[in-house]
Amino acid sequence: KIIKSQDVLSVQVHPGDEYAKLHEQSLGKTEMWYILEAEDGSGIYAGFNRELSRDELCSAISDGTIREELRFHGVKPGDAVFIPAGMCHAIGGGLTIAEIQQSSDITYRLYDWDRVSGDGKKRELHIKKSLDVTDTGLMPHVIDTVFEQKIVSSRYFDVFRVKDSIDIQIETFAGVYILSGEAGEYQKCDTLFIDDSIFHLNGNFEALIFSTHKGVAIK
DSSP states (O other), X not given: OEEEESSOOOEEEOOOHHHHHHHHSSOOOOEXXXXXXXXXXXXXXXXXXXXXXXXXXXXXXXXXXXXXXXXXXXXXXXXXXXXXXXXXEEXXXXXXXXXXXXXXXXXXXXXXXXXXXXXXXXOOOOHHHHHHHOOTTOOOOEEEOTTOSEEEEOSSOEEEEEESSEEEEESSEXXXXXXXXXXXXXXXXXXXXXXXXXXXXXXXXXXXXXXXXXXXXXX
């Protein structure tokens, strides 16, 4: 997904596979954000400033003090943030983000900054399920990818950032998102989906490659 946020988005959490299978008949959702564009002072929320009990988290949601409990991370283009299932998170305003995730749309909204819609109503929250799956002990860090080719390696997916001419040997499935420059006929913002092949990209470019875990080899 490519996400552009003008204002801070709702605070969400995703279940892991076991909970999602039991309650939603679905996969869970672990994801990663790669920062494409960021206005000055913009950032994301991920995890908490301290470990909270279930009761403390419930109270913080009810009285709005969750704003102070959420951990804010300033980000810049090229940064990445790994968001495992169970980690509360929100995308701040002024960002454009590439999101790589498990194939799941299960999202629990636990706080929406007390916003109301045009009809004066607040959006639905999923408090009980959020409390069931939130792990307040998860403490993330922002990954500076300047010198990293492999950005994330998890049991669900691997993400690489590559540049210039490369050969990609694909055993299962991979996606390629052109970050800048040109790779043959492909240009910035183009996305390619490739399966079970050897694929060559040539040119002056930077790109994200995402695949199933250990699904590709890059030469």
